[in-house]
Amino acid sequence: xxxxxxISIAGALALAVIxxxxxxxxxxxxxxxxxxxxxxxxxxxxxxxxxxxxxxxLEGALALGLLFQPSRIISxxxxxxxxxxxxxxxITNLLRGRHDLDCGxxxxxxxxxxxxxxxxxxxxxxxxxxxxxxxxxERTLGLFDGFVVLAAGAAILLIYAATDxxxxxxxxxxxxxxx
Amino acid sequence: xxxLLISxxxxxxxxxxxxxxxxxxxxxxxxxxxxxxxxxxLMVDKGVAVNQPAPQVTAEDLLxxxxxxxxxxDRTQLLFFLSPTCPICKSLLPALRAIDxxxxxxxxxxxxxxxxxxxxxLIKEFGLEGARYVVSPQVGMTYQIGxxxxxxxxxxxxLLKAKGLVNSREHLDSxxxxxxxxxxxxxxxxxxxxxxxxxxx
Numbered sequence: 001x002x003x004x005x006x007i008s009i010a011g012a013l014a015l016a017v018i019x020x021x022x023x024x025x026x027x028x029x030x031x032x033x034x035x036x037x038x039x040x041x042x043x044x045x046x047x048x049x050x051x052x053x054x055x056x057x058l059e060g061a062l063a064l065g066l067l068f069q070p071s072r073i074i075s076x077x078x079x080x081x082x083x084x085x086x087x088x089x090x091i092t093n094l095l096r097g098r099h100d101l102d103c104g105x106x107x108x109x110x111x112x113x114x115x116x117x118x119x120x121x122x123x124x125x126x127x128x129x130x131x132x133x134x135x136x137x138e139r140t141l142g143l144f145d146g147f148v149v150l151a152a153g154a155a156i157l158l159i160y161a162a163t164d165x166x167x168x169x170x171x172x173x174x175x176x177x178x179x
Numbered sequence: 180x181x182x183l184l185i186s187x188x189x190x191x192x193x194x195x196x197x198x199x200x201x202x203x204x205x206x207x208x209x210x211x212x213x214x215x216x217x218x219x220x221l222m223v224d225k226g227v228a229v230n231q232p233a234p235q236v237t238a239e240d241l242l243x244x245x246x247x248x249x250x251x252x253d254r255t256q257l258l259f260f261l262s263p264t265c266p267i268c269k270s271l272l273p274a275l276r277a278i279d280x281x282x283x284x285x286x287x288x289x290x291x292x293x294x295x296x297x298x299x300x301l302i303k304e305f306g307l308e309g310a311r312y313v314v315s316p317q318v319g320m321t322y323q324i325g326x327x328x329x330x331x332x333x334x335x336x337x338l339l340k341a342k343g344l345v346n347s348r349e350h351l352d353s354x355x356x357x358x359x360x361x362x363x364x365x366x367x368x369x370x371x372x373x374x375x376x377x378x379x380x
Contacts (some may be wrong), residue, residue, distance in 0.1 A: 158198035166205050172209070
């Protein structure tokens with residue numbers, strides 16, 4: 001049984017917007033992202049600048065690729081790989097015990113320390129990428145399909161943004177209750 | 180079939196509306212957290228006493244206009260001591276601008292210290308071009324400001340009515356309360372026996 005195309009297109013649409021916004025905040029604050037990458041202490045210093053410049057470009061290209069039918073599957077696979085790399089970087093630093101490291105997930109304006117919950121969030125994003133890359137059944141799409149794709153994409157994005165805000169509030173709540 | 184279709188469209192719309200509401204709620208919780216987070220001590224016990232004449236200084240603001248501190252004036256003065264390198268000072272600037280705009284009887288003066296380049300950046304970032312912005316370490320020294328962000332309120336007669344370390348919008352508001360109530364600090368006011376309470380004599 002193959003997947004209905006609207007499920008995978010909706011997933012691709014949501015993932016494209018998430019990747020594009022990630023690329024945008026990295027491009028807006030290149031120096032900040034370079035410091036952030038350096039703080040993860042995974043790359044040799046000579047490679048930090050190159051990687052910091054290349055990652056947002058890659059994210060942007062994947063976002064664009066996800067939107068179009070011919071490049072969708074390969075973009076989805078690459079996006080899943082990229083997200084898995086990010087997750088690995090987080091796991092490495094969590095294993096090093098660096099719970100105070102800013103994850104750098106949502107731009108310079110929102111600080112968010114690394115936490116295992118972020119791994120779950122990334123896991124869900126990877127699942128979304130896999131969903132967008134699965135082979136789909138051939139069928140012609142009508143107006144209503146277009147509506148469902150847009151609506152589902154919007155719902156996924158809003159719930160993602162809400163989850164992100166909840167995760168960002170968590171350390172503040174902990175600071176407030178003193179636990 | 181049509182009924183199912185309509186029901187489906189309606190459900191999608193409601194789901195998105197619900198997700199919007201949830202998102203908005205979580206954002207509001209975030210804003211509330213940011214507002215209640217820094218709660219610090221209000222009064223730093225040094226410098227000029229409250230309800231005493233404020234020390235008289237004159238300085239020039241960035242537009243070259245002279246600003247008099249501690250003289251009799253037609254408006255109450257709120258001096259806000261800040262520095263471009265102090266993040267909490269920056270977080271209070273929008274609230275100060277709102278206060279400045281809302282009250283005609285109040286003159287907000289920003290008193291800063293530090294490098295001209297950083298001052299320009301700060302003024303641009305918070306739209307303080309028209310505001311009374313003084314860069315002078317001398318004023319801070321006269322009022323013996325040790326900690327930032329610090330606010331001092333001087334009434335029309337030149338009396339220092341309230342002062343304190345302000346870490347949040349609530350602390351700023353408490354200055355207005357103390358000015359209104361005539362007590363030195365809000366703590367002092369709260370510790371006073373309430374006049375409406377009748378004690379048996």
